[in-house]
Amino acid sequence: MLYFSRFKMILIWLAVAATVVLAAPNLIPASTLAQLPSWVPKRQMTLGLDLQGGSHILLEMNQNDLIKDRLETTRDEIRTLLRDAKIGYTGLGGTGRTLQVRITDPAQLDAAKKALKTLTDPVAAGLFTGGSIQEMALDDSEPGLLKFTVTDAGIKYRTSTALAQSIEVVERRVNELGTTEPIVQRQGDDRILVQVPGLQDPQRLKEILGQTAKLTFQMVDQSMPVQDALKGRPPAGSTVLYSQDDPPVPYLIENRVIVSGENLVDAQATYNSQNNEPVVSFRFDSKGAARFGQATAQNVGKLFAIILDNQVISAPQIREPILGGTGQISGNFTAQSANDLAVLLRAGALPATLTVIEERTVGPGLGQDSIHAGKVAGIIGSILVVAFMFVAYGFLGFLANIALAVHVAMIVGLLSLLGATLTLPGIAGIVLTIGMAVDSNVLIYERIREERRAGRSVIQAIDTGFSKALATIVDSNVTSLIATVVLFYLGTGPVKGFAITYAIGILTTVFTAFTFTRLLVSIWLRRARPKELPRAPITFVPPGTKIPFMGIRRWTFALSSALSILSVVAFMSVGINYGIDFKGGSLIEVQSKSGDANLADIRGRLSELNIGEVQVQQFGAPNDVLIRVGTQDGGENAEQTVIDKVRGELQDQYDFRRVEVVGPTVSGELAKQGTIAMIVALVGILVYVWFRFEWQFAVGAIVATVHDVVMTLGFFVISGLEFNQSSLAAILTIIGYSLNDTIVVYDRVREDLRKYKRMPLPQLLNNAINETLSRTTLTSVTTSLALLALVLFGGEVIRSFTLAMLFGVVFGTYSSIFIAAPLLILFKLRPQASADEEKPVGGGKAVAT
Structure with missing residues (x-):
């Protein structure tokens, strides 16, 4: 056991030397390492967010959005296919995961099934997974009534595809913020983990990640005043949408989309040369430019709306045809909000809403x-x-x-x-x-x-x-x-x-x-x-x-x-004092900007916010305070609202050193x-x-x-x-x-x-x-x-x-x-142990092991 051959000794010392060389860069400042030759090992340990600061955010995709979009697309396809086939129908609509349509003439039922067969055709599941899945299932058990239901396999397929697309969009958005070495990765079937080291403004990151950023250009319906539409019923094919102003302004918008954000190839935050206000300049691809030019040429003098996530950003008048495929989006922008909108538009729209279900931020x-x-x-x-x-x-x-x-x-x-x-x-x-x-x-x-x-x-x-x-x-x-x-x-x-x-x-x-x-x-x-x-x-x-x-x-x-x-x-x-990891809620560590923290004042100010149970306690030094807020009844979004309220109330006097939010799902x-x-x-x-x-x-x-x-x-x-x-x-x-x-x-x-x-x-x-x-x-x-x-x-x-x-x-x-x-x-390891317990020497047999 004590003999070592020369070869073995050399191997051991080489292993020790190698680990010492690999560990040494951690003792040298990064600026010094950068000046050393390229052959010198320079890799240092990656510090976690709790050591270098940053944000850890877990996003969950809303599958209901995907199902809703799939049903809306299917409804449009059914309408188009039946009209092209000249088949009469009525009662096109549905709830949950099912759409139904009634064929008015029973003699045309077989023709309707043939026309709509493409809806139930299998689709390829993927290049590497192989095989195919059926997204929609047809139920024709009731005479004259056709029911199309999104299958479980179809939902899983749509979710997987949308998640992959969402990861790409999220990566683009995070990279646009200029952060270093962000981590964006899939977690489970419908979640995305985002870790951004060294981020100074986690609130901005959440706002950018939380927006679907679905941009559309649609005409304003001027056939009737919007107030009449609010009091009565909007015309067929139009919907009342509100602006982002405070208070919001209603607009009557035609449902038909002229151009969508998918046709954008660039968006940049700039300034209006006339009034020096922040605006967002955009540029369409050739297809989008043609559509936009044709629509503006046909509607000179009318209003068109720029809509982001069902909110009207602005509704300017078309003074002349816009044929160059470029334009500007103006509104009540600040320099940062204009830049954030440009980031969202360049990164593209998310296929479904992403909800923050867990957040851990360290200053x-x-x-x-x-x-x-x-x-x-x-x-x-x-x-x-x-x-x-x-x-x-x-x-x-x-x-x-x-x-x-x-x-x-x-x-x-x-x-x-x-x-x-x-x-x-x-x-x-x-x-x-x-x-x-x-x-x-x-x-x-x-x-x-x-x-x-x-x-x-x-x-x-x-x-x-x-x-x-x-x-x-x-x-x-x-x-x-x-x-x-x-x-x-x-x-x-x-x-x-x-x-x-x-x-x-x-x-x-x-x-x-x-x-x-x-x-x-x-x-x-x-x-x-x-x-x-x-x-x-x-x-x-x-x-x-x-x-x-x-x-x-x-x-x-x-x-x-x-x-x-x-x-x-x-x-x-x-009972045990469960943290937010297991019971949900919010944990916020703040530090007074000057002097000791006033716990009574914090309790009083937070009690007026109507955010439920709040615990305030000193945490280490006299100027450090730990705030715990109980889980909210409104779900995941309500948890994020709590952080916004607390931040707005205390940020003038306190630095936010750590924020952890765990929704009921994750807890x-x-x-x-x-x-x-x-x-x-x-x-x-x-x-x-x-x-x-x-x-x-x-x-x-x-x-x-x-x-x-x-x-x-x-x-x-x-x-x-x-x-x-x-x-x-x-x-x-x-x-x-x-x-x-x-x-x-x-x-x-x-x-x-x-x-x-x-x-x-x-x-x-x-x-x-x-x-x-x-x-x-x-x-x-x-x-x-x-x-x-x-x-x-x-x-x-x-x-x-x-x-x-x-x-x-x-x-x-x-x-x-x-x-x-x-x-x-x-457990009677030796059966006679109890009988021999008092004797100095016993006669029990040993267990062979």
Whole structure:
């Protein structure tokens, strides 16, 4: 185990050097990197929106718009086809997903079906998917009546096509804003995720993304005054539309579209040369120019309307034919609103309305504060862990600290290489892996000490220690990895960022602890040729400790049962403080522009806005305030209206540092995903432990883990901490950590079962726990030190996450000793254990594992 060939040593050092080189650009300012030669690695970690500021917006397509448009198109086709075929009809109309038409002459029914056959013909589903689908289904069961219904497959096809088109439009609109490296990607069947780093004006982004931008040029119907149309009924073929003015002005508009926005090839914000007012200049393609020229030539002296999303922008008079295919749109524009309209027109219209169902916006100031807090917490946590390892293991601790530095460099280097996004929870993941990476070294070093006490030479003890620790390291890290994989696939946003960082940390831990540390130790052995293992300044758990843990198992069972019942009762009666991730609503963090924040004044001003339940509390510094607004009854759009009202009321005195809006649709999905994630993680771990050990071990590990989860939920209830997505990530990580601890104890139990064939199970469990007590204690302390640094210096945003983690580490250590191990007696791992419990030596048979 301690021999390394020259080739293997070179490979290891090359791997370490490569990761250091990949990680180095993150320590160099971007301006300096730009001046270095092109062959120098320059890729840095991508900072998440919570660190560099920006907006995360989730848009949902309105399928009802697509169905409505499809039915309107189908109705026009039916009218045209029947007229061309000279077939009489009546009652053309419909509701929901169905259109119907009655053929007046029964003798023409077959001819009508033949004329309308093209409506039900299959359409190609796609180039790569292959096959075809039927968009419309015909029902002719009622005599003389034809019913056309949009099929489920047709809706799915239309939605998929419209979503692809919408993504292109959204990308064009976002790129027109001049932002850097925006992310626009499909999410699910009818949603689009938009992430724009460094955006200073998220409100403008929402306005641009939320508009369908369907532009049409239509004639104004001047056959009757618009007021008469409002009082009575508009003429056939005309509709009353309103302008964007305040108050809005009504216009009677002909339904016939002269030219639409599809014929635009360019639109630019300019100024009117006569009055210097902002206008939008446009240019049509050849087809649009011909139509527009013909219409204006035929209607000189009449009014025509420029309509955007069923609102009249302006309605100028046609003074002369416009034949050049160019023109101007004038209105009450500002420079920005004219530019935004030009952006919308250049990008094109959306095929359906997109609704904001989730928004998370972080200001650049808060992002810088989070980076600073993360750096401080990381440095302090690292110093505490490094100091503790040196105190606990002396020179071997020094070697472990070198491996720890390489471990961090590997995480940063791999994150940079993969282009992964580093979020604030991701920083927490790095700090946490610093604490947990020590665990593998502790496992190895404790094994080495144990083998040395058993009489082996220094070289033999080190070689055997590494060899025996390998299986335990693999088992303990795989269980953590299972929970992390679940977290990655079922989590979103920052939670997924944490999972990526944590997973990379788990993988690099195995390499640095088992390979790189082993290399450093082998080099030290060859050069120093020690006669004894280095002494540690402090011994935390004396060798030969024999604490009778099993003697008090009934008391610990009773205590844990009582606390678990109390937690469940508190959860059912008092309830947990769910964040907006799970119950919907809005969360707004503001900072006073001058002096301390006036909470009473904020409450008073917001209470007058009629926006429902509002909570206002201090958040960290005296000038920081956190505002929570309950979910609105009006749906997704009402949630966005709340933000507009609060911003309008407070923006003169407060800077908006963070805005999160989660609509009822997303909150319900997140709650469901959280429950599924918990169940999937537990089932995955159960299967793995059952496969590696026996069913008693698997069930015992799950019971102990569920105990830790219940305790953590009780902690959230009693402490009143907000339970959000990050809290869910904390619980899933606690599941992995608790199992990590339990597997270490179980691995020693399995080993002792083979070694001591006739030892009573309680005595064997006591031995196993005492043998691993030093490892359990040291790992718990190092992880707690890293988490404590996050709690104290990591900032308010992740405090609930890190407090839950710290609590879970403490109870995870407790459960692995006082719950997981005693359960093996309860499950009769050795059938005669209860009979032999009081004897110094028993006669039970060992379970073969």
